[in-house]
Amino acid sequence: xxIKKQPLALNIQHLSFSYHNQNVLEDINMQxxxxxxxxxxxxxxxxxxxxxxxLLGLLSPNAxxxxxxxxxxxxxxxxxxxxxxxxxxxxxxxxxxxTVFEVVSMxxxxxxxxxxxxxxxxxxxxxxxxxxxGMEDYIDDxxxxxxxxxxxxxxxxxxxxxxxxxxxxxEPTVGVDAKSVKNFYTMLKKLNDEQGIxxxxxxxxxxxMSEYVTDVACLNKCLHxxxxxxxxxxxxxxxxxxxxxxxxNLLEHNHDxxxxxxxxxxxxxxxxxxxxx
Amino acid sequence: xxxxxxxxxxxxxxxxxxxxxxFICPVVGAxxxxxxxxxxxxxxxxxxxxxxAAGVFxxxxxxxxxxxxxxxxxxxxxxxxxLLVEKLRQIYKHFQELAIPIILSSxxxxxxxxxxxxxxxxxxxxxxxFGSIVTVSLNDLLFILITGIVAMLLIAAFYKExxxxxxxxxxxxxxxxxxxxxxxxxxxxxxxxxxxxxxxxGILLVGAMVTLPVxxxxxxxxxFRQVVVGGILFGETAIIGGIMLSYFFNIATGGMVVVTGVVxxxxxxxxxxxxxxxxxx
Ligand SMILES: Nc1ncnc2c1ncn2[C@@H]1O[C@H](COP(=O)(O)OP(=O)(O)OP(=O)(O)O)[C@@H](O)[C@H]1O
Ligand SMILES: [Mg+2]
Numbered sequence: 201x202x203i204k205k206q207p208l209a210l211n212i213q214h215l216s217f218s219y220h221n222q223n224v225l226e227d228i229n230m231q232x233x234x235x236x237x238x239x240x241x242x243x244x245x246x247x248x249x250x251x252x253x254x255l256l257g258l259l260s261p262n263a264x265x266x267x268x269x270x271x272x273x274x275x276x277x278x279x280x281x282x283x284x285x286x287x288x289x290x291x292x293x294x295x296x297x298x299t300v301f302e303v304v305s306m307x308x309x310x311x312x313x314x315x316x317x318x319x320x321x322x323x324x325x326x327x328x329x330x331x332x333x334g335m336e337d338y339i340d341d342x343x344x345x346x347x348x349x350x351x352x353x354x355x356x357x358x359x360x361x362x363x364x365x366x367x368x369x370x371e372p373t374v375g376v377d378a379k380s381v382k383n384f385y386t387m388l389k390k391l392n393d394e395q396g397i398x399x400x401x402x403x404x405x406x407x408x409m410s411e412y413v414t415d416v417a418c419l420n421k422c423l424h425x426x427x428x429x430x431x432x433x434x435x436x437x438x439x440x441x442x443x444x445x446x447x448x449n450l451l452e453h454n455h456d457x458x459x460x461x462x463x464x465x466x467x468x469x470x471x472x473x474x475x476x477x
Numbered sequence: 478x479x480x481x482x483x484x485x486x487x488x489x490x491x492x493x494x495x496x497x498x499x500f501i502c503p504v505v506g507a508x509x510x511x512x513x514x515x516x517x518x519x520x521x522x523x524x525x526x527x528x529x530a531a532g533v534f535x536x537x538x539x540x541x542x543x544x545x546x547x548x549x550x551x552x553x554x555x556x557x558x559x560l561l562v563e564k565l566r567q568i569y570k571h572f573q574e575l576a577i578p579i580i581l582s583s584x585x586x587x588x589x590x591x592x593x594x595x596x597x598x599x600x601x602x603x604x605x606x607f608g609s610i611v612t613v614s615l616n617d618l619l620f621i622l623i624t625g626i627v628a629m630l631l632i633a634a635f636y637k638e639x640x641x642x643x644x645x646x647x648x649x650x651x652x653x654x655x656x657x658x659x660x661x662x663x664x665x666x667x668x669x670x671x672x673x674x675x676x677x678x679g680i681l682l683v684g685a686m687v688t689l690p691v692x693x694x695x696x697x698x699x700x701f702r703q704v705v706v707g708g709i710l711f712g713e714t715a716i717i718g719g720i721m722l723s724y725f726f727n728i729a730t731g732g733m734v735v736v737t738g739v740v741x742x743x744x745x746x747x748x749x750x751x752x753x754x755x756x757x758x
Contacts, residue, residue: 257652279653286647296644298512299700306644309637310653317637342699358648 207235208270209366209398210255217254218246219287224250226422228264232415234365237392237399238427239413241406243444246420248402249287252370255400258285268366270342280311285357287370287402290351294344300354304329306427309362330354332387334380348375356384360391367391370402381405383413406440418443482615490618491610491677491730492720497625497675498714499723503690503708504632504681505670506665507701510691513645518684520577521558523669528554528672529605531589537595548620551675555668557640558584560630563664608679608731610720617676624673631666639663640701658703679731689738690715693745 210232219227224247232238242248253259255266257273266273268282304326305318312322330336333353338346341451352375359367367388373381389412391397403409410416416432418425420443425432432439486491509515531554532547558580565576592602604612613621632639642649642659650656674683694707719734728735 258647258650277653279651282651284648284651286645289645289648292509292645293513297695297698297704298640298644299699302640302700302702303644306637306641306648307652309641310650312637314634314638341698362652 206269207234208232208267209236210400211267211270212255213267214263215251215254215266217248217250217259217261217262224266224421225254225261228419228423230417230423230426232398232400234398235392237389237412237414238401239406239409239416240400240402240419241404241416241443242419246443248419249370251346251419252284252368252400252402255368256282269307270281279364280308280362283307283362283367285352285355285359285369286375289355290348290375292343296344298343299340300330300335300343300346301326301339303354304357304361307358311362325363329357332360333357334383345468347379349377352376353380364397366398366400371404372401373403373405381408385409388412482618487611487613487619488724490615491613492717494613494618494621494677495610495716495720495730495734496713497621497688498677499626499690499712500709501628501632501670502543502674502686503694503712504705505628505666506691507694507708508639508643508689509667509687510695510704511701515684515688516574516577517559517667518671518687519538519564520562520580520584521555522587522675522680522683523588524580524670525551525555525584525675526605527584527587528552529675529680530588530595533597533601534595534612537597539618546616546620547670548583548617548675552620552624552668552672555672556665559664559668559671559735560661563660589624602678605675606679607679607729608675608677608682608734608747610723613676621673621676625674628666628669628673635659635662636749645717677730681731682735684730685735685738686712686715689735693738693742696745696749699738711738714721715741 208231210230210476212228212230212232215225215228216223227450228251240251242250250259253270254261255273257276259264260274268276269293271278274325282404285419305322308318308322308325312318318326327336327339330339333356336348337358338354343351346354356372357374359369369388373384376384385408387447388399388401392399395449399413410429410433411472415422415428416425418432418439424442425435427441482490482554506518508514509517529547532545532550534548536545536547562576562580565579566573569575629633637660638649638654639662641652641654642656646656649659671683674686678686690710690712691704691708693711694704698704698707715734715738718737721728722728722737723730723733
């Protein structure tokens, strides 16, 4: 179990980022070995999405560096190895005339060269990804006419379709119903166990998450904790207090460990409203 | 090929030019539609007018520039204008539509100055403003053919990439598509389309050819592909119908094409409404 010796999927060194002059991330150092399944948690506004965007080269950090599979993100070009579901994925123009099939195909566009269109093989891959998230009955439907949770599944399929070896998901299950969330986590765990895909999952669903992830990172401007799930569980209360303060509802549900899921689902639902408010 | 083109009658030249425009305008229009940028065609057509005016003026005032076809100077201005719009859109990130009135009014202002300096007839300007099929010269047809081929090659090469960034810029960028390059390329594409449509449709009416066909096909389309294909069908119908009508009644081509397009769009909307009323699901 000496994962420290394994090659790194991500190497983040002394990363700092600020919007205008508001510091959002300060001196983040993280080494994420290939094959790990990392849960990234932290309160609203703690910089999780910002960190994710820095990892993907969507934002350039003020200081420090990011390496993806040993290559600096600025020079990285094997983008089909990376899958991404943005927190804002379903803030697209809902009148956009595109079918589920077309949207999921977009996950392959970087892989297929110029002048080329989808071949049989690619179309098959698209269909498989759509089946994987259980949206096969909607394949020719307009994306804007699906429910929020259904759209989210389509975006997950779009991230999966290129068979990435690193999958970064920023609150992918917001708006997805309880049963599907569980199936989704199980699917992620399977991808991680069987295909060795490295996963980074940003979530507020701390209770449910810890059953699936191998590692946990707690972020609030600085990195408060990064270690395996067992260590996290042992120091959980301390961590939570440091990050969220004392009187946060989130804590109450998480005190009793292996409890019913719908409690956590409540958390999730509340989280949704907070996001959109 | 030159020989072949030379043998065409003026009407055949006009129809060929029209068919090319009727194909490309809706395709680019579909991308503009989903990016909520259709209004850009208005701004660019006016800056193209400035270019055309400059071309006309130069060919009048300097003998050795007499060979210049104003369409080429129009294209150059259109390209510069398009890149300026892109730049302005980056500067005013949250108010991107601001770029259009800036470019549009600059275009009209400059055109007014140059036109007042030159000594062309009213008819010549009228033709540029409202389009005319009988004035499509061999030289013009060549211009339309070449810009048309370039535009089609660009679309064929970057269809996927353009669709992906139109839908979700962030995701496109993480799938390895360079958003910057694509936006530049798209700016070039719009400039090509606007300047090539000038002669047949006219500056004031180019926007219609870019928007009406896709506005009609939007009524029925579920996928982006259907918007494009439907747009081409509506576009070609408007062009052929408009040219026929303008020829038989001797009315400005651009006007007739646009009116045909508007009628098609209204019919499309009505059919859609009827369908939803009869079959409310
Ligand atoms: N585009 C932006 N411009 C300026 N400031 C921003 C921008 N996006 C985020 N911020 C600021 O950066 C901080 C971190 O935001 P970020 O979105 O990374 O948080 P987060 O951890 O993802 O939160 P959440 O759990 O709500 O998704 C916040 O304080 C926010 O105000
Ligand atoms: Mg976030």
